[in-house]
Amino acid sequence: MIFRSAVLTVLLCACACVSATDDGRTDCASYGQSCTSDDDCINGGCVAEPEQSRVDLEPLSLTCSCRSEAYDVGRPCRTPEDCSRGICLLTETCSRPCTSDSQCGSNQRCSTVYARTSESALQPLRGCVSLAELPEESEIHSEIYEDFFSDSGAAEAIDLPPVDPTTIVVFEHLAENAWPAFTTPCRAPICVDQLMTNDTEPLTLFDADLYSVMWRAEQEAPLNPVGSGTVLAANQSHPIAVMLPNGPRSALCEYGFRVLLTAENPGDMRLTELSGVSTGSRLDLNLFYLGGLQLAPSGERGPPLVKDALAVVESIYSRAGIEIGEVMQFEVAGGLREEFETIELRYGILEELPRLFALSAGARNPAINLFFVREIYDTVAISGGTPGPLGMHGTGGSGIALSVDSLADADLFGKVIAHEIGHFLGLFHTSEQAGFVLDPLPDTPECRLDRDRDNDAMLSLEECRDFGADNLMFWAMGSGTAITPEQKAVLRSALILHN
Ligand SMILES: [Zn+2]
Incomplete structure (x- = not known):
């Protein structure tokens, strides 16, 4: 008709x-x-x-x-x-x-x-x-490197120019079947092996090998990647986004940087640089409804549960001077909802997640996309990267997926969204659960393995009381909502914030 x-x-x-x-x-x-x-x-x-x-x-x-x-x-x-x-x-x-x-x-x-x-x-x-939606004062530069990855699976080096000011570099493998077979250590289409400065005596900012060994409390713990989201849960995400700098310990080098990338499958690579000085304080959100709690678009900020949860997000982020801007809502019905409402573990990874995030293609605002599915295997929520590919919609990392069936309480729902937004904007856990990987920010509390009183190699909320448990970015559910000044600085530098 x-x-x-x-x-x-x-x-x-x-x-x-x-x-x-x-x-x-x-x-x-x-x-x-x-x-x-x-x-x-x-x-x-x-x-x-x-x-x-x-x-x-x-x-x-x-x-x-x-x-x-x-x-x-x-x-x-x-x-x-x-x-x-x-x-x-x-x-x-x-x-x-x-x-x-x-x-x-x-x-x-x-x-x-x-x-x-x-x-x-x-x-x-x-x-x-x-390709990307950023506020006007930002710059987007994108280039395709043909046949960048060869058959050999060997690491490929790429030089990055000096950054000024905050720059997010996004690496995407463009082959149709870029995901590796089950047996490779790098579980995503691309992994960052190393990130270093490009001077005569390079300073290593990130080394993936450091994260594959068990660390001991008496040794100096490796910092979580200084500007790279490629470890732990994030090692399944694609594309890879590297943020430079992402805290006061990030070295700024006038000769630029060098990154070593590995990929299992051959193909082209797209490198997108997103840069600028964030002057805004408003964060847009796109809500995709995919069956979680049978929620559907409603009003300005969603049905009551969603509206209340966003009020919790806004109150947490008000401490960083960030408020929620435009909220757009999209209902995903039919076969796509059936396909994505439950995200299963397959071949050891959440295989459907990148295609779920890719549903955001074409969105016209510099928003973070939130996907309200029913359930994700063994996961309450997951961010498409730390940081995510800010402003880039339609990639395999363009958003945050939430197991909404287990988030029927608005306060909990809001806190989980707030924590994941922290990741998407570039914040790591203050300390990872085994206590040997710390975030790159000097002013966040550290909870190291020597606090593991019950020797279960896992640092609980109880064991980390006064050592990070009150922070928004503590690894476990039930943490507090505190944000340190340096965390605030990372959040406020996010290129997608606008006036
Ligand atoms: Zn987390």
């Missing part, structure tokens, strides 16, 4: 512009033919087939129209009619069909996206979406 006017528009256009050219070729010759991008359409554009099946998860049918369609990728929409191509995504922005990045605009990418074609149908296609 809603497509009728679009059909008429296209037919009228077809009558008006079919004519013979000098060489005898007919303009609009491809009208009505199926297409995957504008390249398939002579003198026309590739658009959603007006007589669409509207069957949930069936690939969107695309057809050549008979005019060069407007370029409105990223424009807000509510229905397909709002977009020149008849393609309005789950994230309520317009897209256009593509098969490669080169067919999209600058700072855009060609991604698998979902067009909402009816209340109950989301249909996949490859479409152009924005």
